[in-house]
Amino acid sequence: MSRTPHHPTRDQIELPMVLDCLSDPIRLAIVYQLAQQERVSSELRCSDFSALSGKSNLAYHFAKLRECGLMQTRIAGTNRFMRLRREDLEARFPGLLDAVIKSAAKDADRLPLVSGCDLIEVDRK
Amino acid sequence: MSRTPHHPTRDQIELPMVLDCLSDPIRLAIVYQLAQQERVSSELRCSDFSALSGKSNLAYHFAKLRECGLMQTRIAGTNRFMRLRREDLEARFPGLLDAVIKSAAKDADRLPLVSGCDLIEVDRK
């Protein structure tokens, strides 16, 4: 098993892959939840997303989000801490991530997985 | 055969469907080409996209673009005129379509189907 999961460089981030990644309701909810939590902390653990799906299915979606350059994973002990690659995405596709997140927020009532995200409270550490 | 193809109402446009539609290279190129041509005319015919794929495959992608609310089709004789539903999309997801189109423009050299679009000249009518 690789010690550190593979991440594309900023330059390797591709638009169709990013859009495809964001088009899945579970992955959109993951990104949205990360974005919502950013004002508190820039990172969340895998288990913070357990409301969205089962462990192995989440691992599958996390891998997709990493491979397309939307997310970065930092390993710390048995935990994986995820954060959005905001700067890289803004450099590659200015305004895109914000527009998607705002659109998801606007439509939260239609996106059940997204609307559940706001309720999560982070009070650890 | 239905006289007028089905189009969702503005309110029925869904974010995941829009993102998924835009994640396909051929559909992204169609949208990009429509956007580029907008300063000349807001409409293009199906055959204007023949460089992107074969007829039946294009019809498949046109249907997808219509069903997700990105495009509108107007029938005139044997021609179908397509245009972007800019106002509806802006109302539903402000800034999203522009961000995608600008991202595609920025990456045109990496998106072969997109980069070919700028060359098309409209001198009919």
Next chain:
DNA sequence: TCGATAGTTCAATCAATCTTGAACAAATGG
């Protein structure tokens, strides 16, 4: 060292997607 915890990887299944070509429908123009 021994469990318990946190995630990943694998294999299998099921569904969705893209692509192609052939057949079809509708309007145009001679």
Next chain:
DNA sequence: CCATTTGTTCAAGATTGATTGAACTATCGA
């Protein structure tokens, strides 16, 4: 009225995608 043009629809195939549970790896705490 017939051939042409324009575009859709259908059926088939190949590919990709999502989901599940079981097995696995690695780390931490007692």
